[in-house]
Each structure stands twice: as structure tokens, then as C-alpha cells.
Amino acid sequence: MNKQTIERIRKFTDDRDWHQFHSPANLAKSISIEANELLECFQWDESNFDLEHVKEELADVLVYCRNMLDVLDLDEDEIVNAKMERNEKKYPVEKAKGSAAKYDKL
Amino acid sequence: MNKQTIERIRKFTDDRDWHQFHSPANLAKSISIEANELLECFQWDESNFDLEHVKEELADVLVYCRNMLDVLDLDEDEIVNAKMERNEKKYPVEKAKGSAAKYDKL
Amino acid sequence: MNKQTIERIRKFTDDRDWHQFHSPANLAKSISIEANELLECFQWDESNFDLEHVKEELADVLVYCRNMLDVLDLDEDEIVNAKMERNEKKYPVEKAKGSAAKYDKL
Amino acid sequence: MNKQTIERIRKFTDDRDWHQFHSPANLAKSISIEANELLECFQWDESNFDLEHVKEELADVLVYCRNMLDVLDLDEDEIVNAKMERNEKKYPVEKAKGSAAKYDKL
Numbered sequence: 001m002n003k004q005t006i007e008r009i010r011k012f013t014d015d016r017d018w019h020q021f022h023s024p025a026n027l028a029k030s031i032s033i034e035a036n037e038l039l040e041c042f043q044w045d046e047s048n049f050d051l052e053h054v055k056e057e058l059a060d061v062l063v064y065c066r067n068m069l070d071v072l073d074l075d076e077d078e079i080v081n082a083k084m085e086r087n088e089k090k091y092p093v094e095k096a097k098g099s100a101a102k103y104d105k106l
Numbered sequence: 107m108n109k110q111t112i113e114r115i116r117k118f119t120d121d122r123d124w125h126q127f128h129s130p131a132n133l134a135k136s137i138s139i140e141a142n143e144l145l146e147c148f149q150w151d152e153s154n155f156d157l158e159h160v161k162e163e164l165a166d167v168l169v170y171c172r173n174m175l176d177v178l179d180l181d182e183d184e185i186v187n188a189k190m191e192r193n194e195k196k197y198p199v200e201k202a203k204g205s206a207a208k209y210d211k212l
Numbered sequence: 213m214n215k216q217t218i219e220r221i222r223k224f225t226d227d228r229d230w231h232q233f234h235s236p237a238n239l240a241k242s243i244s245i246e247a248n249e250l251l252e253c254f255q256w257d258e259s260n261f262d263l264e265h266v267k268e269e270l271a272d273v274l275v276y277c278r279n280m281l282d283v284l285d286l287d288e289d290e291i292v293n294a295k296m297e298r299n300e301k302k303y304p305v306e307k308a309k310g311s312a313a314k315y316d317k318l
Numbered sequence: 319m320n321k322q323t324i325e326r327i328r329k330f331t332d333d334r335d336w337h338q339f340h341s342p343a344n345l346a347k348s349i350s351i352e353a354n355e356l357l358e359c360f361q362w363d364e365s366n367f368d369l370e371h372v373k374e375e376l377a378d379v380l381v382y383c384r385n386m387l388d389v390l391d392l393d394e395d396e397i398v399n400a401k402m403e404r405n406e407k408k409y410p411v412e413k414a415k416g417s418a419a420k421y422d423k424l
Contacts, residue, residue, distance in 0.1 A: 005186050036354035041134065054178065055180060080107060080168055082165065083161075083166060084111075100127050213319065229416045237360035240353075240356050241360075247379075270386060271398045274397075274398055295374055296327065299381075
């Protein structure tokens with residue numbers, strides 16, 4: 001996400017005085033709720049989906065994730081890289097290649 | 107997310123030959139599953155949470171969102187700005203300020 | 213669910229003094245969290261799933277639903293029949309037969 | 319749930335020829351989706367919720383759980399009692415009383 005987009009999200013919240021609702025717990029609920037509106041696009045048919053609807057719901061998930069990064073003062077690249085480092089160790093290429101098994105079943 | 111982080115996520119998937127599992131539907135399920143691991147950090151106590159755990163689970167959500175953007179060939183800023191434009195209209199400042207009501211109840 | 217099973221669930225909560233954690237909101241989070249552990253059984257492969265695992269996670273969803281019925285003093289048959297009445301009207305047989313479309317698209 | 323309610327749910331599905339959509343995976347998605355519509359009742363305010371809405375969404379979760387029990391030919395009391403037996407061992411009263419800690423942190 002570029003800076004202007006991030007600023008737009010922040011201004012949207014500021015202008016509406018919505019920081020009062022954006023506790024980390026409320027944002028966690030919101031991410032799950034939007035993730036399930038996204039999931040609903042694939043509820044009964046996984047191949048034929050409404051791409052415009054998918055884009056809207058995925059955007060909603062991303063906006064709430066950005067709100068959560070902000071409220072906890074986190075750097076997206078920092079937390080994602082820390083997690084990728086862990087994932088790379090948990091799923092070594094030679095074991096995980098082509099397998100969807102969870103790391104504790106590899 | 108900067109380019110190196112995005113490339114790291116792509117290489118992780120490439121190296122493990124995991125594109126075969128990354129259908130949009132499977133990624134939607136994955137986003138919801140990780141969103142709920144994030145929610146679990148706030149299950150019984152919304153104030154005292156394990157920040158390190160929150161960072162990991164939020165990172166997982168973000169990684170699967172990135173996978174979904176990639177598999178659908180979407181531009182994050184584009185879809186988020188399109189959604190923000192809609193949100194700005196649905197929640198006009200003068201009506202929405204300080205209120206947590208859904209747009210159809212404003 | 214028969215009376216003994218319901219009583220066992222109640223006694224489990226009573227014995228551990230867990231009513232203090234069972235606010236409706238916390239139980240709603242818990243139902244979603246367990247629903248997603250159930251969903252995880254089908255994350256990458258929808259056909260080959262671990263039935264024993266599915267049984268456990270579905271049971272967890274049902275237990276938290278029972279906790280929620282109890283804390284709100286609701287009768288399961290009453291709320292389900294009220295909803296079925298609404299569903300029967302929203303999805304008239306002649307329109308809905310063989311279609312997975314949402315009621316507002318029928 | 320009593321027999322008439324269960325039969326009503328089955329007839330609803332039969333009449334609409336919806337068994338074709340009720341794979342275990344689709345039902346798992348549906349349970350999660352409805353669980354999040356329930357969660358949405360508590361998204362921004364956990365104390366003031368719309369009880370009528372909660373009843374509807376909880377009923378939806380219960381109906382999809384019933385569909386899943388049916389499609390997998392499971393007995394609700396059997397799977398819940400098996401899980402309660404496990405829970406009683408994982409959370410011994412003397413350790414778990416008054417604590418919301420997960421079993422592996424007790």
C-alpha cells in the first residue's frame with residue numbers, strides 16, 4: 001500500500017472520529033467479519049465467483065488490517081518479514097515442496 | 107508492503123510449489139482461518155493481549171491477502187482506493203461522525 | 213442435544229467458574245474461532261478430510277452455541293423454528309429449487 | 319433440537335434439492351460465515367446488542383451444524399459427549415477454576 005492510500009484510510013477514520021471504536025479487539029473482530037464476507041463469494045461455487053465483489057471484500061480486509069497496524073503502531077514489512085523468517089524454517093523446501101501438510105505433519 | 111517483502115512471499119510459494127493450492131477459494135478460507143487465530147488473541151480478555159502473538163497472526167492474514175492479490179492479479183492500492191471512494195460516500199462525515207451505526211441505519 | 217448432554221456442558225462451566233467469561237460477545241467470538249478450526253479441516257483439500265478432527269471441531273461449535281443459548285436464556289427449537297419460517301418464505305420452493313442463488317438474486 | 323425441528327430442516331433441504339450444495343466443506347464455510355454474521359452483532363459494542371438479530375444468526379449457525387451432522391451421519395450427543403470427556407481431562411477443575419488460560423498454559 002502506498003503512502004497516499006494509507007493517508008486516505010487514516011483521514012477517513014479521523015474525519016469520522018472513529019478511533020474510539022478501533023480497539024485492537026474490535027479490529028480483530030472486523031477483520032474476521034470481512035474475511036467471511038470474502039469467503040461468502042466462494043460459499044457454494046468455488047470456480048464461478050463475482051470478481052468485483054471479491055475485490056471489495058478483500059479491500060475491506062486490507063483496510064481493517066491497516067487500521068490495526070496503525071492502532072498498534074506496527075510496521076507491516078517488519079511483522080511480515082519476521083513471520084516469513086519463521087515460515088521458511090517451519091516449512092523447509094525439501095520437506096514442504098508440493099505438500100499441503102501442516103508443519104507438524106511434515 | 108515494499109517490493110522485497112512481496113518478492114519474499116512469492117519466492118516462498120514458488121520454491122515450495124504451492125501455487126497449486128492457492129485457488130482464490132482456498133485463500134479466502136485461509137484468510138478467515140488466520141483472522142480467527144488473530145481473534146483468538148482477544149477471545150476472553152480484550153485488554154491484556156500477547157502483542158507478539160498478535161503480530162504473528164496479523165502477518166499471516168497479510169501474507170494470504172498478498173497471495174490472493176497475486177493469484178487474481180490485483181493491485182492493492184487500486185482496489186483499496188476504489189473501496190475507500192465507496193466508503194466515503196456511504197458514510198458521509200456529517201452523518202457518520204462519532205457513530206458506529208451501519209450505513210443503512212445512519 | 214438431550215438433557216444429560218446439556219447438563220454435562222452446564223456442570224463443566226459451573227465447576228470451573230467460567231460463567232464470568234461467557235458474555236454473549238465472548239461466546240460469539242468463540243463460535244467463530246471454533247468454526248474456523250472446523251474450516252481448517254477443509255483448507256487445502258475438500259474431499260480428503262480427517263473425520264475424527266471434524267467431529268471434535270463441530271462438537272466445539274455446538275458446545276459454544278449451547279453456552280450462548282443458556283446465557284441468553286433461549287430455547288433452541290424456538291429460535292430455529294422462527295428462522296426456518298423466515299427461510300421458507302425467503303426461498304420459495306418453486307424459485308429456489310436446485311439453485312444456490314441468494315434470496316435477493318432469485 | 320427436537321425431532322420435528324430436525325425434520326423441518328431436512329424437508330427444507332429436500333424440497334429445494336439443495337443436498338447437491340451441502341458438501342462438508344461448503345457447510346464448514348457456511349457455519350463460519352453465519353458465525354461471523356452473529357459476531358457482527360457485537361462488532362463495535364459488546365453490551366448493547368439487538369437480541370432479535372442475535373437469535374436469527376445463532377439459529378443460522380445451528381441449522382448449518384444440523385446439516386453437517388446429517389451429511390456426515392453423526393450423532394450430536396455422541397460427538398459432544400466425546401469432546402466433553404476430552405475437555406474435562408484437558409481442563410481439570412483444580413487447575414482451570416476461575417482461569418481463562420488455554421490448557422497448555424495451565
